[in-house]
Amino acid sequence: MSQIETITEPETGVERRLGCVVPMVFPTGFTGFADAFPNEMLTWASIKSALAGRPSMWGRRRIFAGKKYIREQHELGSCNGWAVAGRLARLRELRGEPYVCLSGSDAYSQMNGGRDQGSILADGVKVLEVGGIAPEDMVPYNQIYTHQISAEAKAARSRFKGFKSYAVDTELELASALVLGRVAVVAVHVPNGTAFMKQDGDGINLAGNGHGNHSVGVDDLRLGAHGNLNYDMGNSWGTGYCEGGYTWLTWDRHLRETVKFHRFFVLVSTTDDPADDSTQPKVKG
Amino acid sequence: MSSFRVAMCGVLLTACVVLGAAPGDPIRVPGAPPAPTPAPSPDGAVSLAADQLFVIDSDIPVLVLASPRGLVSITEEAGPVKVRGKFVDGTGVETRTFKGKSVVTVEAIAAGRCELLVVPVGAAKGEQVVRRTLDVIVGQGPIPPPVPRPDPKPQPEPKPDPLRVDSVWVVVVEDAAAPRTIETATALNDPYWGGLRPKHDWRHYVSDSPTAIANGYVEQAKRVGYPAVLVLSATDGDPLRVFKLTTVAAIKTAVTEVTK
Numbered sequence: 155m156s157q158i159e160t161i162t163e164p165e166t167g168v169e170r171r172l173g174c175v176v177p178m179v180f181p182t183g184f185t186g187f188a189d190a191f192p193n194e195m196l197t198w199a200s201i202k203s204a205l206a207g208r209p210s211m212w213g214r215r216r217i218f219a220g221k222k223y224i225r226e227q228h229e230l231g232s233c234n235g236w237a238v239a240g241r242l243a244r245l246r247e248l249r250g251e252p253y254v255c256l257s258g259s260d261a262y263s264q265m266n267g268g269r270d271q272g273s274i275l276a277d278g279v280k281v282l283e284v285g286g287i288a289p290e291d292m293v294p295y296n297q298i299y300t301h302q303i304s305a306e307a308k309a310a311r312s313r314f315k316g317f318k319s320y321a322v323d324t325e326l327e328l329a330s331a332l333v334l335g336r337v338a339v340v341a342v343h344v345p346n347g348t349a350f351m352k353q354d355g356d357g358i359n360l361a362g363n364g365h366g367n368h369s370v371g372v373d374d375l376r377l378g379a380h381g382n383l384n385y386d387m388g389n390s391w392g393t394g395y396c397e398g399g400y401t402w403l404t405w406d407r408h409l410r411e412t413v414k415f416h417r418f419f420v421l422v423s424t425t426d427d428p429a430d431d432s433t434q435p436k437v438k439g
Numbered sequence: 440m441s442s443f444r445v446a447m448c449g450v451l452l453t454a455c456v457v458l459g460a461a462p463g464d465p466i467r468v469p470g471a472p473p474a475p476t477p478a479p480s481p482d483g484a485v486s487l488a489a490d491q492l493f494v495i496d497s498d499i500p501v502l503v504l505a506s507p508r509g510l511v512s513i514t515e516e517a518g519p520v521k522v523r524g525k526f527v528d529g530t531g532v533e534t535r536t537f538k539g540k541s542v543v544t545v546e547a548i549a550a551g552r553c554e555l556l557v558v559p560v561g562a563a564k565g566e567q568v569v570r571r572t573l574d575v576i577v578g579q580g581p582i583p584p585p586v587p588r589p590d591p592k593p594q595p596e597p598k599p600d601p602l603r604v605d606s607v608w609v610v611v612v613e614d615a616a617a618p619r620t621i622e623t624a625t626a627l628n629d630p631y632w633g634g635l636r637p638k639h640d641w642r643h644y645v646s647d648s649p650t651a652i653a654n655g656y657v658e659q660a661k662r663v664g665y666p667a668v669l670v671l672s673a674t675d676g677d678p679l680r681v682f683k684l685t686t687v688a689a690i691k692t693a694v695t696e697v698t699k
Contacts, residue, residue: 194618204621212628250632250642317648318615335624426642426650434608434642435676437655437669439512439548 158231158272159367164348172367173231173272174341181276181417184321196330204333205377214374215400224399226392231272234369235262236390238278239287241337241371242316246424260293263300275341276417282316313429318422325405329383331420332375341366341416342408359401366412465498468569469528484572492524493545496537500560502696503543504602510553510575511545514681516663518542550577603699606673607639612656614665615645623666629687
């Protein structure tokens with residue numbers, strides 16, 4: 155892995171560790187979304203038709219608004235953990251599970267090797283599907299190392315897991331998955347300066363492409379003002395970031411380069427929490 | 440009753456005689472079998488064995504109820520649909536195609552006698568309801584003829600909603616190996632789901648989910664096709680409605696029909 159980068163927010167003075175690290179070798183061995191669901195790949199025409207006349211496909215920025223969903227990683231390089239935990243928490247709710255705020259720091263603790271030196275985007279898949287993620291009330295933001303995490307929290311991880319993640323390499327894969335209701339984890343590039351903190355008149359983030367140093371979630375999309383697609387990025391820098399913690403990305407401006415260095419993925423479903431009080435009935439007979 | 444045609448495949452005339460309905464009616468309900476195996480009941484009841492299907496083929500939306508509950512399962516799907524199995528009005532395993540918009544399959548769960556009520560959605564008069572008495576036979580060898588009843592009295596008009604429950608679980612099961620469509624995604628992301636609570640509850644699954652398999656959801660879903668909607672009694676998991684997902688409106692209708 156390369157060295158972790160940092161920036162200082164000009165207006166607040168907060169130092170942000172950009173914890174999405176470029177792997178030395180591009181991760182392989184992941185099933186691609188287009189390979190798993192070749193018939194689920196949509197055409198550009200059908201995607202744009204579905205988005206026409208809507209503020210966004212699903213209105214998820216409104217559904218997942220506020221501090222309940224937009225969490226704060228503070229000065230730590232745990233963005234990848236928060237991107238993964240946030241998507242898992244959202245998708246659980248989208249399929250009927252009750253809201254549980256999941257800990258990005260717990261997820262990060264499982265992929266940082268015991269040092270706050272960031273993590274690789276693809277490692278989030280293993281945390282989602284194998285390790286699981288404990289609730290944030292058990293693992294607060296500043297507990298990012300395994301030795302800080304209680305046995306109770308570690309035991310709770312198995313209750314909150316993703317079920318089926320697929321690699322995404324192209325814009326059509328990402329757009330198809332999002333139009334069909336999935337959620338995604340991607341890498342963006344945060345440059346020095348203020349660009350990543352600002353948006354243009356259409357709400358598009360002013361930062362541009364690069365190798366990618368920050369992990370974020372993408373939960374929704376819309377038809378942009380110029381006929382292209384915009385992707386709704388949920389950050390983990392608190393609700394003061396851009397618009398309530400969200401900003402819009404485009405493939406060409408923000409993702410076209412970063413996808414070459416990082417394993418983007420989408421999450422399709424989640425497991426049931428066996429400890430959920432509202433356990434559903436088995437079919438009678 | 441005269442507004443319904445009661446017929447199915449080769450038993451058109453038999454069934455018409457049983458209910459005195461005219462051909463061309465929109466709801467087709469099987470009557471007694473053509474051959475005496477099992478022998479038709481003297482009081483007109485139809486014997487339904489554990490390996491048999493009682494299929495209602497309707498061109499109009501219907502609500503099918505069984506009283507008392509627990510003796511049969513009732514599943515609904517959109518037609519046309521091809522079904523292979525042993526039919527109550529047939530003589531062995533065969534394949535039939537049901538062309539109605541609403542195809543309801545009734546299967547045996549526990550032995551006993553129950554009455555089946557086929558109520559057209561929006562029915563205003565009692566005579567619009569088609570009734571069948573079923574002798575459900577489970578766990579036996581050769582099917583005996585039903586015991587004659589000495590005084591078959593005219594059956595009372597059906598009560599409007601004797602089987603409704605307080606609360607349901609609405610479960611959707613998608614095929615893990617098949618593509619999701621925009622229409623399915625739209626239905627699964629509808630605000631309706633959020634409004635089901637707190638009275639009811641819900642979950643969405645893919646078909647290889649361990650919970651969906653262990654709870655019997657996948658088995659039910661396979662019978663109607665993916666993506667499937669299961670409306671289950673929250674108290675005992677009774678599958679009150681099982682049908683293929685089309686729109687949220689269809690789910691709303693199903694939940695309304697089975698809840699108080």
